[in-house]
Amino acid sequence: MTRVVAIVPAWNEAGAIGGVVDEILAFDPAITVVVVDDASSDDTSDVAAHHGATVLRLPFNVGIGGAVQTGFRYARDEGYAIAVRLDGDGQHVASELEKLVGPVRTGSADLVIGSRFVDPGGGYRPPFARRMGIRVFARLVSLLGGQKVTDTTSGFSAMNRAGIELFAVEYPHDYPEVEATLVAVRSGLRLSQVQVEMRERQAGTSSITFVRSLYYIVKVMLALLVASLRRYPRLEAARR
Secondary structure: OOOEEEEEEEOOOOOOHHHHHHHHHHHOOOOEEEEEEOOOOOOHHHHHHHOOOEEEEOOOOOHHHHHHHHHHHHHHHOOOOEEEEOOOOOOEOHHHHHHHHHHHHHOOOOEEEEEOOOOOOOOOOOOHHHHHHHHHHHHHHHHHHOOOOOOOOOOOEEEOHHHHHHHHHOOOOOOOHHHHHHHHHHOOOOEEEEEOOEOOOOOOOOOOOHHHHHHHHHHHHHHHHHHHHOOOOOOHHHHO
């Protein structure tokens, strides 16, 4: 039986995390749900554990990238064959996971990203500024990676052992999703994208303020340019 782990980074998500864990286990009770609590000041860890998750509580806040990489290292060390990644705020719909896991199970993709923009008629309508940022990042990653991508800011994904091993070693720590997509493509992972629906966060507030969003744009642009100059390990062997 293929072992699957769900990696869920969370920071002060006590109001949403229980529902996230329940929804993942309702999709597949055999999935190991690992909530990586990024030093929350609320009851995130207790709520997640109460709902059946394995909790990795970090001693201090490392940011979403560090929390996610902690999950990938756990998946690597515990020998999981497939990992799925969802946010702890409830915006990712666990019933959509089969769209992501299916191509990984059949071996047609190493990494599958749940995208809001594969279908031009999709229902997701972000504010204008966010939409422009998403488009700029998608076009830049497509140019630098040599493959068209549509939603580089999605944190909803599934990957095989090759992806797990890559991200356990190479995963950006600050607003990581955009750069991680480029790392995956340049490392030789076969990337697929599927249309998914997403919700607004179910509780709490976003950590991304206006000032942080400006920092985010500048930082990601620079990080992508630096990442495009690096050489990454080719992980074809881990795929077999």
